[in-house]
Amino acid sequence: MWTSGRMSNAKSWLGLGMSLYFWGLMDLTSPALSGTPTPPGRLEAFLSDKAQPHPRTKRSWVWNQFFVLEEYTGTDPLYVGKLHSDMDRGDGSIKYILSGEGAGVVFTIDDTTGDIHAIQRLDREERAQYTLRAQALDRRTGRPMEPESEFIIKIQDINDNEPKFLDGPYVATVPEMSPVGTSVIQVTATDADDPTYGNSARVVYSVLQGQPYFSVDSKTGVIRTALTNMDREAKEYYEVIIQAKDMGGQLGGLAGTTTVNITLSDVNDNPPRFPQKHYQMSVLESAPVSSTVGRVFAKDLDEGINAEMKYTIVDGDGADAFDINTDPNFQVGIITVKKPLSFERKKSYTLKVEGANPHLEMRFLNLGPFQDTTTVHISVEDVDEPPVFDPGFYFVEVPEDVAIGTTIQIISAKDPDVTNNSIRYSIDRSSDPGRFFYVDITTGALMTARPLDREEFSWHNITVLAMEMNNPSQVGSVPVTIKVLDVNDNAPEFPRFYEAFVCENAKAGQLIQTVSAVDQDDPRNGQHFYYSLAPEAANNPNFTVRDNQDNTARILTRRSGFRQQEQSVFYLPILISDGGPPVLSSTGTLTIQVCGCDDEGHVLSCSPEAYMLPVSLSRGALIAILACVFVLLVLVLLILSLRRHRKQPYILDDEENIHENIVRYDDEGGGEEDTEAFDIAAMWNPREAQAAGAPKTRQDMLPEIESLSRYVPQACAVGSTVHSYVLAKLYEADMDLWAPPFDSLQTYMFEGDGSLAGSLSSLQSATSDSEQSFDFLTDWGPRFRKLAELYGASEGPAPRW
Template sequence: MRKDSVIANIADDLGLDIKQLSSRKLRIVSRASERYFYVNVDNGNLYIKDRLDRETLCGAEASCYLTFDAVVENPFNIFKVKIEIQDINDNSPRFFHEIFTVEMIESTSSGTRFSLENAEDPDIGINSIQSYKLSDNQYFTLNEKISNDGSKSPELVLEKTLDRETQVIHNLILSAMDGGNPMRTGTALLKIIVTDVNDNFPIFSQTVYKVSVNENTPVNTTIITVTSTDMDEGTNGQVTYSFRKTSGNVHYSGIFSINPVTGDIKINHNLDFEQTQNYELSVVAKDGGGLVAHCKVLIEVLDENDNAPEISITSLSSPTPEDSAVGTMIALIEVHDKDSGKNGEVDCKLSEDVPFDLLLSSENYYRIVSTSPLDREKVSIYDITVIAIDRGSPPLSSRRTITLEISDVNDNPPLFIRDTFFAYVPENNLPGSSIYTIQASDPDTGDNAKIYYSMATSDTEDQPATSYLSINIETGVIYAQRSFDYEQHKEFQIQINARDNGSPSLTSNATLLIHIVDRNDNPPKILYPSPDSGGMAAFEMVPFDSEEGSLITKVVAIDPDSGHNAWLSYHFLHLSEPSYFVITQHTGEIRTSRVFQEKDVLSHKIVVMVKDNGHPSLSSTVTLNLLIGQQFPTGGSQIH
C-alpha cells in the first residue's frame, strides 16, 4: 500500500469518541511500529507512514504481524493493536547461481535422478514457488521432490543414456514459476558435463539434521557432525563437505564453519537468541568424481537469561504540585526484557520508603501514583528508584531512579515568632530614623513566600499613630515620621499585618507596643512661691521670736519628666553669712537655723535653686525676701 493510505479507523475499532481523541492524547507507543504507522487524532484514521515490505519484516514466516500500543489518557488506558501484513506477489523466483554445473558420468543409467539447486522466492503461500520446468531436450526430464518440511526441490531425471564421445556438454534452461497472478518466473542455465564413470553418489545419513544450542555456547564448540558415504573407491569415493551458499544462509557463513573432511560443524561467533532463534544451513557432500549430495542442518538457538530488564520512562509529571490528590499518577514506565519465557518475565518494585506505589497497568506498563498527601515544606525532591527483576535463574535486575520535584502551593501563612513585640524609643528622636524591625517567615517558596507588611492602629487622643510611624512594606523596618514627646504620648500600640504574595494570599498579625522612653528635657517648674510675680521677689514675714528650727515657708516645685529625671532637690544660692536659715534638700522647707538677736540683720534676700536628677540635670530658681519683725498685728506689721 502507498504511503499515507488509510488502514482503518482505530477510534471506531477501539470504541473511542473521535471528539475526545486530541484531549485524551491518543498516540502510538511501540519500539518498532511507530516508523510504519501513525494516527490522525482529528478523524481517528490509522495511516501508513512508510511502504511496508513483508519479506523484510518477517522473512519466510507464514504470518506477519506488527504490533503497537494505543495509549489514551483521562482516563488512562492502553490497547494492544495487531496489524497483519498480507503478502502480494512482488518477488520473482531466483536461483542463487545464474549458471550451475552438473557433472554426470557417461555410464549413468536411465532413470537416474540428480538433485538440483532450489530457486528461492521470499513470497509465501501461492505467491511462492509452485513448480519447475526444464527446456525441451531428448536426454532429460524434470521431477519435483517434496522434502519432509514440504518444500519442493527439482530433480534432473536421465531418460536416455549419455555418450560423452558424442556430446560432452548439455546446456539446458531451468525455470521456476510461482503461483501469483500474474505469474513470475526465474531461470538459470544448467550446464551438464558428461564425465567418465563415477557411478556412486555420496549419501548422507540424514536428509535433515536438527540440533539445539544454548546461546552462550563457547566459540569453536562442535555442535553437530554430518556424515555421508560413497561406495566408490579412490578419489571417486573421497567426500568433502562444504556449505552451499543461498540467499537465505549467505549471512550465516561467518557464524558457522564445517570441517571439509570430518563434517564437524562449529560455532565461529557468539550466538544471540534475541537476534536470531533459528538457522538453516545447506551442506554439500562432493566426491572426487564430482558427484554431490545435499542435506539441511536446522539449528535452534535456546534462550539464556543474558539480558537484564530495561526500564523506560514514557511519561513523567515533574514538578508535581504539593496539593495533588492521593492517587495522582506521577509517572508511567515501561519494562521490557529481550529474553523469552521465564527469562523475559519481569517483576517491579520501588526500593525506598516513599509515599508512592507502583501499579501494574498492562502487560509491560506500570503507573507510579502517590499514596499520601505531599508537603513541599517537608520534602521538596524525591528520588524514586524502580527495581525490575526477571524470573530467570539466576535472575537479572536493573534499576532506574526518577527525580520528582514537588512544586509549591500557598498553603502556609506568614508567621511571627511571637504575638506581641516591644520597642523602646527615646523621646526627641530624629524624624525619619528607623526605630524597630519586625519580620515574619513563610516556609513556602517564590511569590508564595514573598511577604508584604502593613500596619493599622487606633487613633491617639490628638493625632493618629500613622502620622508618627511608617513601615517599609518589603523589609518590615518601622520608621518614626516625627519626633516623640514622652510628656504627650507614652506609648503606641500598632497592629502589624504580614501578607504573602500567593494566590490567594494568606495573612497573619502581631501586636507591636512602642514605649516612649523619657529624656530629661524639662526643667523643674516652681509652683510656690508663684513664678508669675512679674519678676518681683516673693516676701515672707518671719517672727522675731521664732525658735530655732521653726518652719518659715516651703518652696514647692514639680518636674514633667519621669523617673530619675523628676527627682528634685532644693538648694540655697548666694546665702548671706552668717546663715540664719536652712533649707531641707528633698522637701524644700525653709526653717530658722538659730534664735534671732537685736543686733541681727532683719531683712534677707534668699535665692532657692530647684535641681532635677537628670543627666545633665536641669534647674530653676526663685528669689524670696525674708523680713524679721517683732509682731504682726491685724492692721499691719511693725518692722525693726
C-alpha cells in the first residue's frame, strides 16, 4: 500500500535510489555483460530497455538486492523495495506473490505494484538477512508469467549495542615492588554490532579508576603497573575500573565498564625485628628436660613463607643448658631446658638469641641483614628437692648361703638442697614382697632378712627409698639389682623313677640300663657327676655300675643265669656325687625285674606266675579255664546268698538283740574293742574269780598302766583282782588332776546285778537333757566311792577326789 504523504514519497525515493544503486553494481557483474549466457528465469535489475546502449536478451524480471536499516521506530510500514516485471503494463493484470523467510509476517508485498514493506521492527543482531521468493501470476488465469526466483533482504547495522565485558569482574595478583610496565591481566570487551560495517564494533579501552598505579593498553586491554615501588605493607588491595567504548572512542559512541581487583603479593622485602632487646625469664631447678622456659618473638612485616623465622642461640653461658625451637604456626622461639638444672650449682644464665628469615631474595639483599638479635636472662629458682642417690643404680652379688643379717651393700643418698636435711632409708615393699632384705633406717646398710635360695629366686630387684626427715613428701628412690650366687647345697638325684629288666638268659657284663642325674645347683664350670654302688651294695654279686665320665652311668650284669622263681625283682642302690665343693651325694634306687626273653633278647614275660602254667597251654585254653572258674564262683555266691536268706527272719527281734548285747558285753565304753581287750568273765562273778587262784595278767593294760598299779598304797589294796584294779585306776585318776573326765572306763565298767551306784555309761547322759559334767569332785568321786564300798574296800585314808 502506498500513501500520498510527503514522508511516504521520501521513503519511496530513498528505496528507489538504493535499488538503482545496487542494480547498477549487479548489472556490471551480471553474466549478460560478461558474455555468459543468462540462466533462464534469473531475476535481474531493470530500469528501462531504452537505457541500454546495446541490444540484449529480453529478461522477464526486474529486481534489486534490498537493504533495510534495523531498529526502525516509525508507526508506518517501512518501505523496503519494489518488484516489477517487464510484462507488467500497469493495467493490473499481473499479480505479485511473496514467499520465503518472514513473508507475510515480517514483510508484505503489494500484489499489484510489487512494493515490499517491513511491518515489524528488525534487529540485525537477531537476524542479519532474509531469503525470499517472488512470483508473477496472470491475475485472470493464475498462470505464472515469470519463473519463481529468490532474492535477499539484508538488515543494515546501526550502533545500537554497547561493548560488554563478559568475563568481568576480574581478579588479578602482582608482586609488590614490581617494575613499571609489569603485565597484570588482560581484559576483553565484545560489541554485538557488525564489525564489518563502520566503527560500531571498534572498541577502545581506558582507565576510569586506578591511576596512577595502573594503566591499560587502549587496543589490547592489557593492564600494566604504572608506578614503581608499590609496597604491600603500605597498601595491599586496589580496585581498578576499565572502560571500553565503541566508535573508536569518538563522541557519541557507546561504552561499558568492568572492575579489576588487583592484590599485591608479598615478597621478602622486610627483615625481622625483635620488639624488645632484653627478656627476663625464670625457671624452677626441678623443671624436667624439654620443659618450656619462655618465648621470644621477632616481628616480620612480610607474610607467608617470607615471614618464616628461624631462632638460634648464638652466644651466652646458657647455650649448653637451654635450647630454642621455632613454632611453625606462630613463628615464635620457644626456649626449653636442655639438661637438669641446679640452683646450688648455678643460679642464672644469659642467652643471645638470633631470629632470621631462612628464605631470602637476592634483589633485596642490599636492604641490609635479614636477622635480628636479643638478650635473654634466665634465673634459676630454688625448690625443695628429694634426696639423690649416688650412684643412681646398684648391682650386688651375694652367695645364697649368706648368713641372715649380713650387710651386702651400703646405699647412700643426700639432700641436694642447701639445707642438707637428714635422710631416712626404707625398702619399697611392693618390690620385695617376700621381705628377703632389710635396710638400716639411718646408715642405709642393706642386709639380708631371710635365707636366700638361688634355686627359688636367683634375682631380686628391689627399690630403696630415701625420705627427708623435715619434709616426708620429698622421697627419692634407687633401683637395686641383687644376683644370688650359687653354692653347692643340693645333692644330685635321679630325674625320674628308673626301672629296668634283665633277661633270665643274660650274660655277664651285659648292659641293662643307662642312668643320668640332675642337680638344681649351677656351678660355673658345669656339673660333673660320679656314679658308684652304694656302700651297702658295694659287693653286689649281680650288678655293677660303670661311670661313663659324661654325667651318665651304665648298669651291667656281673653274672649270668637269672631265674624268676628264685628272685623276680632286684633293687640296686646307686650313689650319685657331684663335684662340690663341698661334695654332696644322694642314693637312687634302680628297680630291676627279671624277665623271660627269647634268644634275641626280646622280653616275653616278666611275671613269675606265668611260668607255673603248662608250657603247651594255648591262649584259647587259658581263656576257657578262666571262664569256667568265673561261672563256678558265681554259682557258689548265689547258693550262699539263698541259704542266708532262708535262715534270716524277716522281722528282727529288737528286744532279743538288745538283751544279747547287755548280757554278753555289758560294756558302755569303747565298743567291741573293749570286749576283746580283757576277760569279761572275770568281772561277771568276782567271788568265783577270787577262788580261782592266781589272777591272770591283764591284756588290755599298757605297760605304764600296769606299773602304776604296783605303787598303789597297801591300805587301798584288797584281795579281789577287780577291787585292786579299780583302786589302782582310782588312785591314778586321783593323782592326775589334768586328766579329762572321759566316761569310757571299759576296764572296770562291770557293776553287777542291782548296782546301787547306777550306770556310768555315756548312753544315759546323752539321752538326758542335762549337759555332761566334767567335774571330778562333784560327779565321779561319789561313784568311785560307791564302787569301793560294794567291792569291800577297807577303810583307810580317803583318797583325794
